[in-house]
Amino acid sequence: MINQQLYDTIFKRKSVRKYDMNPLSETILNEVKAFANSALPLVPELKYTYTYLSAGDIKNLLPIKAPHYLCLYSETKDHYLMNAGYLLQQIDLFLSERGLGSCWLGMAKPNKQVVAQQDGLEFVIMLAFGMPAEPVHRTSVGEFKRKPVEAITRMGGEVPELLEAVRLAPSASNSQPWIVGGTPSAITVSREKLNLIRGALYNKMNQIDIGIALLHLELAIRRQGGQPVYDFAAADGTTGGEFMAKVEVKPIDE
Template identity: 25%
Template sequence: MKNINSIKNRISVRSFKDRELSESLTKQIQELVNKRYVGPFGNEIKFKIIDTKSRELASLGKMTSYGVIKGARLYIVGYCKPDNESLYDYGYCLEELILDLTDLNVGTCWLGGTFGRGFISKAVDLPDNMVIPAITPIGLIHEKRKFSDKLVRYIAKSDKRKTHDQLFFNLNKSGDVSVLDFNENKPNVTQLLEMVRIAPSASNKQPWRIIVNRSSLHLYWDYDQAYNSGIKSHNIQALDMGIALSHLKISADDLGISNSFSVNNPNIDNVSWNYVGTFNIGE
């Protein structure tokens, strides 16, 4: 069952063994893919496994990851509407699935831009007015990273994360926002925030910002107009906000902290970020 350790253990795998999965592991993966996934905004997300080298898909041409992924033939694919709330839920649900796969020692990697959308769209018979925001390869992890894997990690700065003072803030009694002092906050709050800090995000930009007001963690999106315009059909960073919410939920459940999610903008003054929602925790 996914938990804080799953979050800590998850890595982006781009080099896979060119070997078929065992029958038992394949069955476990299929059971996870077949589960019902619903995000915090109420959208149900369905996934399926695509074998890019199957005879059924041979007529569609060749699947490409533009050199990012090596050795994988299986991919998990889903789709949703292009609005932000649907994208939040897609990110939330796919991260849940990825963390469950992590517990099975199955390699995964978020792909939001570096995959052949034409091939994948035809493979899943993509309905009108839907988008495929992201996919993940799945397979056995290759012990030795390829040079291309190391290069992608270097370019994306995958091993680096923003510091706490760049991401997390406090709302004081006078209504002013200041950098959150981790030493003055309860351990359960700081643990939840740390699990958000280490979450994956597109190009490792970490667009989430959280303002803490007692038991309310207000989640904001530091929207990057130029970056999000890279894909015309949807805002790719909306996925990252869903991933952040999934980490909050999984961590709180693992720590035994009562929690709920709501959308009620606190309208805090002098905040330029886009409000997403509020994660409420027990005192």
């Protein structure tokens, strides 16, 4: 699937929480697996793998029952949480574009015996997916419950398409922790600083959220004929919040 289709899906996707419990056909499941295997990581040197589970294989405190769950296992080195968000958001958009439902699940875990099979790599997060039993798309951007663009940036009207793609990204508990700053050619993405209590709950999820936002930002940059160059070390305090990534926007052929 090309970037344009994933980009277009940003503006209509939504979390699907009701599923037809019949398993997807082998053909469709293989299509999903092939796409997942082709998804590109944000941090290429990190090792990761996927497993595919069904409802009996997972523990979920919230009652979201789906016929399939895609679980990401990863090395837990620097930036692995952002990498997880970036990878699985490609799959979330693909599923939505394909007319399938999906929902990020931060509260669910694979059962113990399933976890043990992925030695060396730690379970990070999963996506529920399957045939939706509710509408799979929003019909207008107005249906997204999101902060206004002014609340996530001080860049003003300089890069409206890029900011809109970030603004509409999904996040754990819809917390939308991203703050976008810098300049149109050197964008910085930070996350809101958390107090002690929220930090305990959301420290990991927030970093996954930023990876999701970076993927949306990248799709918008590519749509405009650019490509991103990421720098996770170049701390920049101008946006407030905690620095997560600098995204230099380069012409595609550089």
